[in-house]
Amino acid sequence: MGLRIGILGGMFDPIHIGHCILAEQCIEQADLHQCYLVPAYQTPLRTEYGHATPYQRWMMTRIVARTNPRVRALDLEIKRKDISYTITTIESILARRPQDRLHLVIGADQLVQFTRWHRWQDILERAILLVAPRAEIDFDAAQHQLELAGARILRLRMPTIAISSSMIRRYCAEGRSIRYMVHDHVYRYIRRHHLYGAAHEH
Numbered sequence: 359m360g361l362r363i364g365i366l367g368g369m370f371d372p373i374h375i376g377h378c379i380l381a382e383q384c385i386e387q388a389d390l391h392q393c394y395l396v397p398a399y400q401t402p403l404r405t406e407y408g409h410a411t412p413y414q415r416w417m418m419t420r421i422v423a424r425t426n427p428r429v430r431a432l433d434l435e436i437k438r439k440d441i442s443y444t445i446t447t448i449e450s451i452l453a454r455r456p457q458d459r460l461h462l463v464i465g466a467d468q469l470v471q472f473t474r475w476h477r478w479q480d481i482l483e484r485a486i487l488l489v490a491p492r493a494e495i496d497f498d499a500a501q502h503q504l505e506l507a508g509a510r511i512l513r514l515r516m517p518t519i520a521i522s523s524s525m526i527r528r529y530c531a532e533g534r535s536i537r538y539m540v541h542d543h544v545y546r547y548i549r550r551h552h553l554y555g556a557a558h559e560h
Contacts, residue, residue, distance in 0.1 A: 359457065360455065360456075360457030360458040360459055361391040361392060361455070361458050361459070362388065362389060362390045362391050362458075362459050362461065363390065363391065363392055363393070363394060363451070363458050363459065363460050363461065364381070364384045364385065364388065364390045364392070364393035364394065364460075364461045364462075364463055364488065365393075365394050365396060365444075365447065365448065365451070365460060365461065365462050365463060365485070366380065366381055366384065366393055366394065366395055366396065366463040367395075367396040367397070367398055367435070367442070367444060367447065367463075368396075368397065368398060369397065369398055369415065369523065370395070370397045370415050370418060370419050370523070371409075371410050371415055371523050371527070372410060372415070372418050372523055372526060372527075372540055372544060372548060372553070372554075373395070373397075373415075373418050373419050373422055373523075373540070373541075373544060374521050374522075374523060374526055374539055374540045374544075375519070375521060375538065375539055375540060375541065376519035376521045376522075377395070377422075378422055378541055379516070379519060380463065380490055380514075380516070380519075381393045381395065381426070381429055381463075382426070383490075383514055383515075383516045384461065384463050384488050384514065385428050385429075387488075387512070387514055387515065387516075388461050388486075388488055388512055390428065390461065391428070392428050392429070392430055393428060393429050393430070393463075394429075394430050394431075394432045394451075395419040395422065395423060395429060395430070395431045395432065396431075396432045396434060396435055396447055397412070397415045397416050397419050397431075397433070397435065397436055398435050398442035399412050399435045399436050399438060399439055399440060399441075399442050400440070400441050400442055409527070409553060409554055409555075410553050410554070412436045412439075413436070414551065414553065415436075416431065416433050416436045417547065418544050418547055418548075419431040421541065421543045421544055421547055422541050422543075422544060424543075425541065425543065432447075432451075434447055434450050434451075435447060443476045443477070444462065444475060444476070444481060445475075445476060445477040445480050445481050445484075448460060448462070448481060448484050448485055449484075452484065459486070460484060460485040460486070461485060461486045461487075461488050461512075462481065462485040462486070462487055462488065463488045463490070464487060464488070464489055464490070465489070465490045465491075465492050466489055466490065466491055466492040466495040466497045466500070467492045467495055469487070469489050469495075469497065469500045469501065469504065469511075470495060470496070470500045472487075472500070472504060473503075473504075473507075479507065479508075482504070482507060482508055482509045482510075483508070486510040486511070486512060487504070487509055487510065487511045487512070488512050488514055489501075489511060489512070489513050489514060490514050490516065491513075491514065491515075491516065491518050492518065493518050493520075497513065501513070521539050525539075526539055526540065526554070527554045530548065530553065530554035530555050530556040531554060531555040533555075536548070536556070
């Protein structure tokens with residue numbers, strides 16, 4: 359019998375406490391055996407980039423994964439060194455373990471634009487969608503549209519966490535504290551490597 363696997367992708371520039379909470383809530387609410395953190399090398403819907411290298415973003419996801427036995431960091435997209443399409447990652451995972459049941463983690467803001475994703479119908483055939491709430495998003499309308507297209511959707515019940523990677527980068531650049539916005543080990547990594555303009559750790 360296969361495992362129930364969650365896939366949480368993103369730039370993770372940097373991975374922050376909201377990502378950590380989301381992964382844990384997915385594990386609990388969807389009864390996942392494991393949640394994969396998959397940092398993107400480059401995403402087709404993104405035009406602005408932070409200052410961490412793909413390797414550094416991968417390292418920060420590994421740091422988080424080491425603190426939770428049900429979380430694992432995958433470098434599939436980092437190693438591919440190309441635009442990161444979700445369907446390619448899903449097919450890579452299923453090629454190795456076709457019996458696993460995949461759950462793709464997205465935000466309600468991504469649900470609204472899901473039909474813009476590359477081969478989105480193929481994604482819906484291969485994965486259940488775990489959708490995190492976002493403020494001011496008409497979740498019900500987007501859910502209804504995708505369910506008509508055959509989507510299997512689980513709406514996650516969790517607080518909206520108003521922390522973003524861009525906020526953390528800005529705070530670092532301004533010399534403001536990001537303590538508790540990221541996992542403590544990630545906080546030390548950012549300071550040690552002087553990422554985003556953060557001060558060195560003393």
